[in-house]
Amino acid sequence: MIELDSLEYGLTAGDPGTVVMIHAGGEGFEVEFVTLDGETLAVASLSAAQVRPVARHEIAHARPLAASPG
Secondary structure, three states: OEOOOEOOOOEOOOOOOEEEEEEHHHOEEEEEEEOOOOOEEEEEEEEHHHEOOOOOOOOOOOOOOOOOOO
8 A cells, every 4th residue: 555645646645556566675666556447547666665565454445536637
């Protein structure tokens, strides 16, 4: 899950993504964020400080995607 809001991609803290690549032994990650209907929203390069693993007894939430800036 992303830990920080990302205005560039319209992501907010708590949005779940899938790690698709690990850099430098876990110092950074490429994370794919997908809408519930299967559209890839973003593949973001994030530092280890910007992500966290999903924990037991958490549930994903759905929210409408905010309009892109600009």
